[in-house]
Amino acid sequence: MEDFPLKLPNLSETQYSFIDSKSNKEIQICDWIVGILSRTFDFLRNTNQNEIAIFYKSLNETQEKNIYLLEELINSSKNKEFIDMRDGFVIE
Numbered sequence: 892m893e894d895f896p897l898k899l900p901n902l903s904e905t906q907y908s909f910i911d912s913k914s915n916k917e918i919q920i921c922d923w924i925v926g927i928l929s930r931t932f933d934f935l936r937n938t939n940q941n942e943i944a945i946f947y948k949s950l951n952e953t954q955e956k957n958i959y960l961l962e963e964l965i966n967s968s969k970n971k972e973f974i975d976m977r978d979g980f981v982i983e
Contacts, residue, residue, distance in 0.1 A: 924964070931961065 912918040935943070950958065 927961065928965075 910918055912922055938946070947958075
């Protein structure tokens with residue numbers, strides 16, 4: 892980290908450190924969420940609209956609820972990339 896200091900535009904020098912996720916539950920949760928989102932977006936990018944509709948119709952009640960919760964997580968995010976990426980996928 893000393894060799895590659897993090898510099899963000901319009902901000903003074905930013906201090907950061909590496910924290911091993913094995914010792915930090917919050918980082919573990921973030922890692923899980925990033926993994927779930929990454930796999931979800933990969934699935935959506937590699938699946939046509941008809942296949943997504945068939946997949947969605949095959950979900951059981953728990954799976955539908957989990958998709959809804961994932962959508963709520965994305966909608967509540969202030970991360971513009973989630974909003975932009977989500978706009979390309981519509982399930983009717």
